[in-house]
Amino acid sequence: MNSKKWNTVATGILYFIAGVMILILAFLLIFILWNGLPHVSWHFLTTPARSFQTGGGIGIQLFNSFYLLFLAMLISIPISIGAGIYLSEYAKQNWLTSLIRTSIDILSSLPSIVVGLFGFLVFSIQAGLGFSILSGALALTVFNLPLLTRNVEESLNSISESQREAGLALGLSKWETVLRIIIPEALPGIVTGMILGAGRVFGEAAALIYTAGQSAPALDFTNWNPFYIASPLNPLRPAETLAVHIWKINSEGIMPDAAQVSAGASAVLIIAVLIFNFGARFISARVYGKMTGTK
Amino acid sequence: MADDKNKIITASDVHLFYGRFEALKGITLDFAQKDITALIGPSGCGKSTFLRTLNRMNDLIPGVTITGNVMLHGKNIYAPATDTVALRKEIGMVFQQPNPFPFSIYENVVYGLRLAGVRDRRVLDEAVETSLRQAVIWDEIKDKLNQSALSLSGGQQQRVCIARVLAVKPDVILLDEPTSALDPISSGQIENMLLELRDEYTIILVTHNMQQASRISDKTAFFLQGNLIEFADTKTIFLNPHEKETEDYISGRFG
Numbered sequence: 133m134n135s136k137k138w139n140t141v142a143t144g145i146l147y148f149i150a151g152v153m154i155l156i157l158a159f160l161l162i163f164i165l166w167n168g169l170p171h172v173s174w175h176f177l178t179t180p181a182r183s184f185q186t187g188g189g190i191g192i193q194l195f196n197s198f199y200l201l202f203l204a205m206l207i208s209i210p211i212s213i214g215a216g217i218y219l220s221e222y223a224k225q226n227w228l229t230s231l232i233r234t235s236i237d238i239l240s241s242l243p244s245i246v247v248g249l250f251g252f253l254v255f256s257i258q259a260g261l262g263f264s265i266l267s268g269a270l271a272l273t274v275f276n277l278p279l280l281t282r283n284v285e286e287s288l289n290s291i292s293e294s295q296r297e298a299g300l301a302l303g304l305s306k307w308e309t310v311l312r313i314i315i316p317e318a319l320p321g322i323v324t325g326m327i328l329g330a331g332r333v334f335g336e337a338a339a340l341i342y343t344a345g346q347s348a349p350a351l352d353f354t355n356w357n358p359f360y361i362a363s364p365l366n367p368l369r370p371a372e373t374l375a376v377h378i379w380k381i382n383s384e385g386i387m388p389d390a391a392q393v394s395a396g397a398s399a400v401l402i403i404a405v406l407i408f409n410f411g412a413r414f415i416s417a418r419v420y421g422k423m424t425g426t427k
Numbered sequence: 428m429a430d431d432k433n434k435i436i437t438a439s440d441v442h443l444f445y446g447r448f449e450a451l452k453g454i455t456l457d458f459a460q461k462d463i464t465a466l467i468g469p470s471g472c473g474k475s476t477f478l479r480t481l482n483r484m485n486d487l488i489p490g491v492t493i494t495g496n497v498m499l500h501g502k503n504i505y506a507p508a509t510d511t512v513a514l515r516k517e518i519g520m521v522f523q524q525p526n527p528f529p530f531s532i533y534e535n536v537v538y539g540l541r542l543a544g545v546r547d548r549r550v551l552d553e554a555v556e557t558s559l560r561q562a563v564i565w566d567e568i569k570d571k572l573n574q575s576a577l578s579l580s581g582g583q584q585q586r587v588c589i590a591r592v593l594a595v596k597p598d599v600i601l602l603d604e605p606t607s608a609l610d611p612i613s614s615g616q617i618e619n620m621l622l623e624l625r626d627e628y629t630i631i632l633v634t635h636n637m638q639q640a641s642r643i644s645d646k647t648a649f650f651l652q653g654n655l656i657e658f659a660d661t662k663t664i665f666l667n668p669h670e671k672e673t674e675d676y677i678s679g680r681f682g
Contacts, residue, residue: 224489294526298588301484302539303516303595312542317529423529 161402168399171392177400180350181377186389190397192348195364196265196371197404200344201334203269203367208277209326215277216284216322221310240278245338247275252342263370268344275339276329283325287318316423320416327415331408335401337375345370346380374401435460435599435629441480441495443473445488450476452653453495458599463621463630465640465661468650469676474633477650478601481631482518483511499599516543519592523604525584527576527591532568535576535587539595554594562590563620582613586620599629607635618643637677641665649673 175189182188223229251271261267291314299309315322348371351364358365372380374397381387381394436458443451451473458464466474479485480493483504497504504514516539527535534541536558537551545551555572559565564586568579576587585605592600602621606614614636621630621643634640640647640661647664649656649672657664657673668674 292526294522294524295528297484297487297520297522298526298528300487301482301515301520301522302591303512303514303519304539304542305512308542312538313528 164395164398164402168395168397168402171396172399176396181348181393182387184387186387188387188389188393190374190377190393190400192351193372193374193377193397194400195351196344196348197334197373197375199364200265200268200272200340200371200373201330203265204272204276204333205326205330207269208273208280208329211273212277212280212284213322215281216288217310217315219281219285220288221306221314236278236281239274240282242275243338244275244336245341247271248339248342250274251339256343261368263343263345263347264368265344265371266367268340268371268373269367271339271343272333272336275336276333279332280325280329283329284318284322287321287325288314290321291317319423320420323419324412324416327408327412331405331412334408335375335405337373337379340373340376341379344373344376346372346376348372348377374404433460434458435500436481436631437496437498438477438481439496439498441477441493441497443476443480443485443494444492446490450653451480454655456648456655456658458629458631459646460629461625461627462645463625463632463643464646464648465644466631466633466648466650467635467637467640467676468656470635471652472650473653474648474650475603478603478631478633481599481601482515482520483509484520486511516595517597518599518601519595519597520601521585521589521592521603521605524608525581525588527579527584527587529575529577531573532576532579532587533572536590536594538591543595555590558590558594559587561593561620561624562586563616563623564590580613582609582616585609585613585617589617589620593624593628597628599631600624602630602632604633604635606639614639637665649676651676 177189177194178191179187179189180192181190219229219233223232248271251267251274255261255267255270256263259267261270295313295317296309299313300306304312349369350362352360352362353364355363356365357363358367360366361369363369378394378397378401381390381397385394387393434457438457439455441451441454442449454473454477456477466478468474476485481497481504485491485493493505495505499514499517503509528538530538533555536555537545540551540554545554556565556569559568564583567583568587571578576584579587585608589600589605606617609617618639621632624630625645632640632644644661646658647661648658649664649668649670651672657668657670659669663669664673665677668677
């Protein structure tokens with residue numbers, strides 16, 4: 133009787149806590165979307181920002197965000213997969229690999245503003261890349277790589293040892309076992325981690341302020357030669373992203389409609405991050421179905 | 428008699444250490460071609476460990492040292508030049524827990540062949556049918572080869588795992604307590620299948636189930652605390668063992 137009563141109480145408290153969490157999240161989402169969505173239009177999404185007049189959009193920032201994301205993932209996905217495979221499948225348990233793991237964990241807990249300043253010193257100043265998409269992409273790689281690597285490692289680790297034995301006992305080499313059995317099995321987890329990482333990168337501002345810069349020069353969308361200075365693909369041009377733009381408008385924006393632009397940009401950012409999150413679930417379910425033949 | 432047949436595997440004076448613990452204390456044992464040999468003994472006696480020395484699966488465990496010789500077709504598999512990948516194609520293994528890959532049944536069976544470079548769809552189709560028929564599961568699952576192997580029951584999964592091994596056409600099949608995770612009906616199906624496979628394969632079976640050993644094996648080896656106590660025809664072991672320990676174990680006085 134008593135334990136039954138406590139069970140009810142404990143269940144009630146847990147439901148209450150979960151409910152509060154969901155309410156906070158729902159409130160934030162509704163607040164941002166409610167305030168922002170009325171300002172979002174095709175015009176808003178495609179026109180360049182204006183510094184002094186009303187009617188500016190976020191076209192260039194939006195493009196910059198996606199291009200920077202693409203470059204950052206292009207650099208970090210191969211490295212994180214290689215490092216994750218090494219740590220999970222090949223690394224022996226010794227002081228060196230435990231040092232590597234500890235370093236990765238420390239790296240992943242660095243505040244992003246510190247990563248940004250590091251990127252500013254190393255990529256922008258020392259390497260001479262200046263405020264550029266490439267500096268930003270490299271800084272985001274530093275920011276994202278530890279988490280992606282750990283994600284790959286943990287996804288691979290979660291595959292049962294009996295699968296490795298099955299592969300080896302079947303006469304596959306170690307590399308064939310990893311490549312053709314373990315990685316395909318871990319793929320849903322790896323893909324989920326990559327997409328969630330992409331969402332994190334997409335919303336990142338602090339690491340980019342001093343690396344990709346805070347200005348969004350006009351782009352010539354008719355010239356896609358990456359060496360042309362106003363080309364959208366030029367990786368050496370400064371590129372303010374959506375998240376940085378929001379930060380900048382709110383700290384020093386002097387256009388009359390700053391509040392509206394900020395609200396609209398926030399709504400777009402939130403929607404993009406939500407798409408990444410739901411996309412991760414959807415794609416990972418599809419990948420799993422495809423791998424296992426359940427679909 | 429079995430003695431007239433060719434010896435396919437001869438193990439002599441095999442010692443195995445996990446770190447400093449001696450798990451196998453000098454095992455000398457021959458396996459005749461196309462026999463079913465059962466390895467029995469209480470938990471921790473070293474029978475599974477010995478089985479895994481035959482395809483060098485113990486190499487994967489850190490801190491293991493092995494001395495002695497294991498000859499397959501007259502070649503020492505512990506010689507430095509041995510290619511363990513090629514070795515494990517000749518000596519297939521089935522584990523205690525069914526461990527199908529989470530792919531379709533078809534892919535499970537052809538995985539070894541595909542990676543060996545077989546592309547011809549007809550060859551693969553044929554291998555799937557032959558192997559699944561040999562594993563006595565073809566009729567049950569022939570209409571759902573594209574379904575996930577994980578959707579099958581435990582007994583069916585284990586037979587798919589056996590088909591996966593058969594598809595690579597090994598000479599020897601090692602089975603490490605293949606039925607201990609299965610219900611009696613599935614176990615019986617696997618036993619019948621092993622009896623049919625005896626015509627073509629050399630089978631070495633670790634089992635906890637003494638009825639199973641007595642029903643299907645030609646020879647039985649009794650292990651105790653890392654030693655091989657007795658190795659003889661299964662009938663002799665079960666009806667007329669020479670050693671006191673064997674008799675005690677068979678009659679259920681310990682273990």
